[in-house]
Amino acid sequence: MKTISILCLLGFLNILSAKAQSNSNYSTPPQVNTVDGAIQGINDSGVYIYKGIPYAQPPVGNLRWKPPKPAKMWSGVLKADHFGNGCMQRPIFSDMNFRFPKKSEDCLYLNVWSPVSPSEAKKEHLPVLVYFYGGGFMAGDGSEYRYDGESMARNKGIVTVTANYRLNVFGFFAYPGLAKESPHHAAGNYGLMDQVQVLKWVKKNIAAFGGDPNKVTIDGESAGSMSVSGLMASPLSQNLFRGAVGESGGLFGPLTPTPLKKAEQQGEKFAKMVGASSLAQLRAMPASKLLKATGEKGSPYFSDDIDGYFLPESPTKIFEAGKQAHVPLLLGWNSEEMGYQALLMGKKPIPENFEKVVKKDYGDHADQILKLFPHANEQQVKESGTSLASDRFTLFSTWKWAELQSKTGGQPVYRYYFSRARPKKRNPSKNGQNSRPTGAVHSAEIEYVMGNLPTNRVYDWQPGDYKVSHIFQDFDANFVKHGNPNGLGVPFWAPFNLGNKHEVMQIDVHTFLRPSKHRKQLLYLNKLYTQKNN
Numbered sequence: 085m086k087t088i089s090i091l092c093l094l095g096f097l098n099i100l101s102a103k104a105q106s107n108s109n110y111s112t113p114p115q116v117n118t119v120d121g122a123i124q125g126i127n128d129s130g131v132y133i134y135k136g137i138p139y140a141q142p143p144v145g146n147l148r149w150k151p152p153k154p155a156k157m158w159s160g161v162l163k164a165d166h167f168g169n170g171c172m173q174r175p176i177f178s179d180m181n182f183r184f185p186k187k188s189e190d191c192l193y194l195n196v197w198s199p200v201s202p203s204e205a206k207k208e209h210l211p212v213l214v215y216f217y218g219g220g221f222m223a224g225d226g227s228e229y230r231y232d233g234e235s236m237a238r239n240k241g242i243v244t245v246t247a248n249y250r251l252n253v254f255g256f257f258a259y260p261g262l263a264k265e266s267p268h269h270a271a272g273n274y275g276l277m278d279q280v281q282v283l284k285w286v287k288k289n290i291a292a293f294g295g296d297p298n299k300v301t302i303d304g305e306s307a308g309s310m311s312v313s314g315l316m317a318s319p320l321s322q323n324l325f326r327g328a329v330g331e332s333g334g335l336f337g338p339l340t341p342t343p344l345k346k347a348e349q350q351g352e353k354f355a356k357m358v359g360a361s362s363l364a365q366l367r368a369m370p371a372s373k374l375l376k377a378t379g380e381k382g383s384p385y386f387s388d389d390i391d392g393y394f395l396p397e398s399p400t401k402i403f404e405a406g407k408q409a410h411v412p413l414l415l416g417w418n419s420e421e422m423g424y425q426a427l428l429m430g431k432k433p434i435p436e437n438f439e440k441v442v443k444k445d446y447g448d449h450a451d452q453i454l455k456l457f458p459h460a461n462e463q464q465v466k467e468s469g470t471s472l473a474s475d476r477f478t479l480f481s482t483w484k485w486a487e488l489q490s491k492t493g494g495q496p497v498y499r500y501y502f503s504r505a506r507p508k509k510r511n512p513s514k515n516g517q518n519s520r521p522t523g524a525v526h527s528a529e530i531e532y533v534m535g536n537l538p539t540n541r542v543y544d545w546q547p548g549d550y551k552v553s554h555i556f557q558d559f560d561a562n563f564v565k566h567g568n569p570n571g572l573g574v575p576f577w578a579p580f581n582l583g584n585k586h587e588v589m590q591i592d593v594h595t596f597l598r599p600s601k602h603r604k605q606l607l608y609l610n611k612l613y614t615q616k617n618n
Contacts, residue, residue, distance in 0.1 A: 124161050143250060198293040213244045258389055268392065315409075341389050406493070408488075413486070490581030504524050576597065
């Protein structure tokens with residue numbers, strides 16, 4: 085009897101010891117050794133989060149407008165429990181909610197969410213998602229709630245990375261002096277080269293977080309999606325990932341990068357605006373002065389260019405020649421990328437106004453455009469106006485990307501059409517109106533894909549929204565894991581380049597594979613853009 089009591093007591097003590105050890109594991113901050121030094125993150129109930137990890141040296145002083153240099157090694161343990169600085173940007177988009185401490189040129193930091201502890205990491209070979217934010221190359225940050233990687237890590241077992249890259253004049257400034265000092269005779273695209281450096285960091289370090297460096301998928305929305313297409317085209321990054329996802333945007337058609345010479349002319353114009361006559365003077369100017377000037381009337385728009393280094397030639401030519409990364413591609417667009425109001429410039433949606441705009445914008449091609457876009461009444465004008473405005477914004481460029489990859493990429497291409505309109509806002513606007521949009525507006529899909537609806541408290545999410553998010557996130561997670569969106573619990577998704585069906589997955593409460601409905605219009609616009617760019 086006494087022996088049984090002793091055994092019971094020992095068993096109880098073992099349970100207490102195991103529980104104490106478990107609690108200790110949860111309370112002890114995780115520590116990981118990177119190639120640059122040790123970092124200490126956060127244990128958020130089993131998701132291990134590391135914020136504000138420097139992946140490159142601060143691009144300040146003489147490093148302003150130069151390709152990123154790898155971060156310098158540090159001694160001791162770096163606390164990675166808060167987001168790093170955000171890159172220099174003006175408050176352009178009201179839907180961006182940041183968690184960074186301040187804006188600074190010193191902003192090249194990344195964040196990692198992992199579902200495994202450092203002690204378990206060596207045994208794991210988990211898929212990795214690297215997500216690049218949107219914002220027109222003018223704004224955005226890896227700390228935004230909608231890009232948060234916790235849901236992907238906790239619910240899908242994916243090591244998730246977000247990263248900052250230089251924006252606006254700091255990330256995309258081209259100037260003759262820059263090309264002259266470059267060993268590649270290139271200028272611009274520093275923000276895109278930051279992204280290449282992120283992928284190089286992931287290749288070297290992600291195994292310490294439980295990720296497999298050979299199972300990396302890149303993803304992005306809007307400018308982030310354009311970036312993904314550029315990373316596929318660039319010889320600097322093609323061996324750093326095995327799959328790509330693009331959400332609304334590619335470097336094709338109306339979004340084709342600017343030739344270097346023209347970009348340099350824009351840079352010279354900006355230099356005159358700020359009163360600089362040399363590269364040295366420009367580098368000596370305070371970042372705040374340069375940023376302020378980008379918001380002044382007449383300032384150029386700074387974006388990607390065909391620099392001869394990151395992009396040896398236009399992405400269209402690279403893809404046509406089959407020189408891009410040959411990886412599976414999942415991409416698509418939203419049902420209301422841009423509203424008819426933008427096309428009609430605020431005028432009433434009536435046939436006469438639609439015809440005037442089309443004739444003004446398309447000249448000799450107007451009659452054919454008017455035939456392809458029905459406009460007999462107000463409802464048709466709204467629908468065709470939204471369709472044409474969306475085409476000119478990001479839709480066509482995404483479509484063209486899919487077409488080119490399907491012909492020369494040698495891998496499956498999966499195309500989606502996201503049509504779930506956001507619900508009404510929780511708090512009505514000042515004028516009392518709180519109507520629901522008619523379609524899925526630009527960037528509306530992000531919270532659904534990343535499983536982050538609860539982080540956006542602006543909208544009154546309904547059960548249907550969570551159903552859509554569950555399906556969309558499953559598609560995305562399956563693709564990251566296997567290069568294929570198919571799996572249990574989601575509709576079968578055939579590659580649209582399989583045969584000649586040109587099918588698209590419509591993602592909404594009712595998600596289904598259907599034939600493309602807009603192909604004739606896009607094929608005609610393709611002729612126009614091809615003529616313009618040749």
